[in-house]
Amino acid sequence: MMTTTEYRNLAIGAALFILAACLPFVGGAYLLTIGVTIAMYTVLATSWALFSGPTHYISLATAAFFGLGTYTTGLGFEHLDYWLLVPLAAILGAALAAIVGVATLRLSGVYFVIFTLGLAELIRQLVTWGQNVSGQKGLYVLTDLTEVHIYWQLLVLAALVYLTGWLIGRSRLGFALRIIGDDEEVARHSGINTARAKVLLFMVSGAAAAATGAILAPRYIYIEPALAFTPMLSFQVVIMALLGGTGRLWGPVVGVIPFTFLWEAISASFPNQTTLLLGLCFLAIVFILPKGFVGLLTTIRTRMNAREAFS
Amino acid sequence: MKRRTLFAAATAVATLALTVPAFAQETLKIGAVGPKTGPLAGGAAVSFWPNVQLWAHDVNEAGGITVGGTSYMVEIIEYDDQTNPGETIKAVQRLATQDEADFILAPYSTGLNIAAAPIFQRYGYPMVTHTAISDQIEDLSNKFPNMYFLLGGATGLAGGVVDVLTDMREAGEIGNRVAMVNVADAFGIELASVGKPQLEEAGFEIVYETSYPLGTQDLSPVINGAKDSNPDAFVAWSYPPDTFGLTEQAQIAGLAPKAFYTAVATAFPAYAGRFGAAAEGVLGAGGVYADGDQFKEYAARHEAVTGAKPDFWASAPTYATFEILHQAIEGAGSTDKEAVAEYIANNSFETVIGPVDWDENNSNAKYWTVGQWQGGVFKGVASTGRDGAVAAMPKSGWE
Numbered sequence: 060m061m062t063t064t065e066y067r068n069l070a071i072g073a074a075l076f077i078l079a080a081c082l083p084f085v086g087g088a089y090l091l092t093i094g095v096t097i098a099m100y101t102v103l104a105t106s107w108a109l110f111s112g113p114t115h116y117i118s119l120a121t122a123a124f125f126g127l128g129t130y131t132t133g134l135g136f137e138h139l140d141y142w143l144l145v146p147l148a149a150i151l152g153a154a155l156a157a158i159v160g161v162a163t164l165r166l167s168g169v170y171f172v173i174f175t176l177g178l179a180e181l182i183r184q185l186v187t188w189g190q191n192v193s194g195q196k197g198l199y200v201l202t203d204l205t206e207v208h209i210y211w212q213l214l215v216l217a218a219l220v221y222l223t224g225w226l227i228g229r230s231r232l233g234f235a236l237r238i239i240g241d242d243e244e245v246a247r248h249s250g251i252n253t254a255r256a257k258v259l260l261f262m263v264s265g266a267a268a269a270a271t272g273a274i275l276a277p278r279y280i281y282i283e284p285a286l287a288f289t290p291m292l293s294f295q296v297v298i299m300a301l302l303g304g305t306g307r308l309w310g311p312v313v314g315v316i317p318f319t320f321l322w323e324a325i326s327a328s329f330p331n332q333t334t335l336l337l338g339l340c341f342l343a344i345v346f347i348l349p350k351g352f353v354g355l356l357t358t359i360r361t362r363m364n365a366r367e368a369f370s
Numbered sequence: 371m372k373r374r375t376l377f378a379a380a381t382a383v384a385t386l387a388l389t390v391p392a393f394a395q396e397t398l399k400i401g402a403v404g405p406k407t408g409p410l411a412g413g414a415a416v417s418f419w420p421n422v423q424l425w426a427h428d429v430n431e432a433g434g435i436t437v438g439g440t441s442y443m444v445e446i447i448e449y450d451d452q453t454n455p456g457e458t459i460k461a462v463q464r465l466a467t468q469d470e471a472d473f474i475l476a477p478y479s480t481g482l483n484i485a486a487a488p489i490f491q492r493y494g495y496p497m498v499t500h501t502a503i504s505d506q507i508e509d510l511s512n513k514f515p516n517m518y519f520l521l522g523g524a525t526g527l528a529g530g531v532v533d534v535l536t537d538m539r540e541a542g543e544i545g546n547r548v549a550m551v552n553v554a555d556a557f558g559i560e561l562a563s564v565g566k567p568q569l570e571e572a573g574f575e576i577v578y579e580t581s582y583p584l585g586t587q588d589l590s591p592v593i594n595g596a597k598d599s600n601p602d603a604f605v606a607w608s609y610p611p612d613t614f615g616l617t618e619q620a621q622i623a624g625l626a627p628k629a630f631y632t633a634v635a636t637a638f639p640a641y642a643g644r645f646g647a648a649a650e651g652v653l654g655a656g657g658v659y660a661d662g663d664q665f666k667e668y669a670a671r672h673e674a675v676t677g678a679k680p681d682f683w684a685s686a687p688t689y690a691t692f693e694i695l696h697q698a699i700e701g702a703g704s705t706d707k708e709a710v711a712e713y714i715a716n717n718s719f720e721t722v723i724g725p726v727d728w729d730e731n732n733s734n735a736k737y738w739t740v741g742q743w744q745g746g747v748f749k750g751v752a753s754t755g756r757d758g759a760v761a762a763m764p765k766s767g768w769e
Contacts, residue, residue: 087467088463088466088467088492089463089464089466089467089468092459092460092463092464093460096456096460099456184583187554187555187583187584188554190554190559191552191554191559191581194559194560194562194563195559195563196505196556196557196559196560197480197481197556199484199506199509199510201509201510201513205488275456278456278459278485279455279456279481279484279485280484280485280487280488281455281480281481281484281485283481283556284555284556285409285481285555285556286454286455286481289454291452291454323460323464326449326450326457326460326461326464327449327464327468330406330448330449330450331406331448331450333406333407333450333452334407334450334452
């Protein structure tokens with residue numbers, strides 16, 4: 060049964076979604092470009108947090124799935140209908156996540172982090188090797204899709220991610236994950252199949268990132284391993300999600316939006332110090348907002364409650 | 371304010387004080403997007419950014435771009451795209467809509483240019499690329515009619531090597547045996563895949579062939595393998611780090627064939643800086659008409675203004691694309707993007723690399739393909755139709 064609050068939250072979500080979908084009609088081309096960036100990182104950070112939030116497993120594999128998606132479009136778009144490619148990328152992303160998950164999610168802590176970081180590099184090297192054998196260089200995805208199409212596709216994907224996250228949160232799986240996050244040992248003793256739960260969530264996260272890559276391939280047009288599997292992407296997603304906070308479904312987007320504007324302001328004003336200033340921002344986020352905006356809100360609320368209790 | 375190149379304004383003021391105030395002074399905002407960080411920052415720092423600076427300096431010092439009775443000073447707005455196509459797209463979009471740039475210089479490298487092409491197209495900016503090398507120029511120019519290509523393609527670059535080797539063989543300087551290696555990354559792969567059949571067709575015997583991943587530190591197995599095959603010519607379709615690594619290893623191992631070719635970055639001044647006299651006779655990708663007055667003057671200005679020497683491949687063509695834009699604005703007699711784009715399409719241009727015109731795919735069909743270090747200068751020895759090539763000479767060891 061759904062409570063009134065849940066109905067209210069769903070309604071707010073739907074309203075925000077419709078509002079976001081209207082951006083191309085009200086904002087100019089520049090805002091739309093920013094919008095694509097925000098939508099892209101919203102999908103990536105939210106789906107990342109779906110897995111990493113409750114389990115506390117830091118995954119740096121986003122670039123691996125994203126690159127897999129761009130290559131699905133790059134290789135497939137001359138042979139298959141474009142609209143089949145995004146779901147296909149999602150399936151491939153989920154399959155890769157399943158394989159990786161089964162192999163590694165029994166690892167924990169730093170081993171898992173290192174493995175996921177290596178995964179993007181591994182796939183990139185495999186693609187490069189394939190190119191070296193076949194003698195083929197970059198791929199070209201020349202389509203008639205414009206930024207508006209890409210933006211709307213990303214929005215729909217974001218809505219799907221939110222819906223999935225919301226459903227998982229309500230399900231036995233979501234409950235199991237929260238227990239795993241608190242204490243994996245306890246979870247196992249309570250009869251939860253921890254490996255299965257983690258792999259399932261990792262698959263959701265991988266599918267979303269791969270679909271994002273597939274959608275964005277026509278925007279980049281030219282696909283090559285160095286661009287598709289750039290490790291920077293994985294780190295950006297993590298930092299944005301952490302800025303927002305992973306404790307709530309809406310946490311990451313609260314990080315993505317200010318971070319995108321901050322990034323834009325830095326890129327526009329300090330073209331010679333961009334990377335340096337971004338690094339300083341990363342440090343500031345980790346030190347000042349270790350639990351993100353969500354954590355900040357919780358702290359404020361707790362303090363206010365405490366004050367009321369004393370008065 | 372920091373993002374505006376201050377010297378542009380300063381030069382403008384200085385020139386204003388000196389020139390007769392017969393012309394009204396206006397400013398053209400010119401956008402420049404390229405990597406200042408990320409994997410391609412090193413290449414852009416040699417071939418792209420200094421030329422942006424030099425061009426703005428040259429134009430403003432000469433009194434600006436003259437359109438009708440007005441001379442326009444240029445003001446450069448620079449952005450770092452971090453070698454990330456998403457950032458290139460954002461920066462070009464920002465230039466077009468926020469800064470309302472009058473013109474935008476083409477970005478750096480193949481991938482970043484192609485990612486930005488739809489935005490150049492949408493706003494009607496002419497896009498004369500300097501560092502986009504593609505085997506799909508026909509498709510691209512159909513899709514983006516404002517896009518032009520100056521640097522040539524892999525087929526021509528590899529073909530140049532085969533021509534040079536064939537000439538050396540006919541002169542009796544080398545035999546038939548070629549050792550061919552390539553870096554397993556992007557351009558190295560493409561050069562190898564078009565180069566191999568061309569070598570075989572020309573009757574060369576490939577006695578050793580291998581590839582190595584980008585970033586390989588120890589290249590001694592590659593060089594030792596090549597040396598064991600006792601080649602007459604060593605051809606490496608290489609990238610900057612391994613171009614240096616292979617040359618060094620060849621010196622150590624004593625691999626000294628009469629023809630020694632490494633691809634990208636052989637034309638960099640840093641190559642001669644590193645290897646000194648040993649670089650003499652090394653063949654590499656690119657080249658210029660190094661003895662031509664145009665290049666000599668350009669190189670001297672480049673060094674005086676930016677403090678660095680231009681490279682002997684992409685630098686001059688990069689500057690040439692800016693010259694083309696300059697001439698097209700003056701030729702069209704308008705700062706209207708469409709008029710300028712149309713002028714570019716229908717005219718040929720006199721530039722630092724010589725005359726430039728376009729084939730049916732908006733591509734410059736005449737470009738340098740192979741150069742050779744001769745007397746401390748990297749001279750063009752083969753091209754697809756440029757004047758000024760010198761004969762390639764056999765290399766005599768590493769001394």
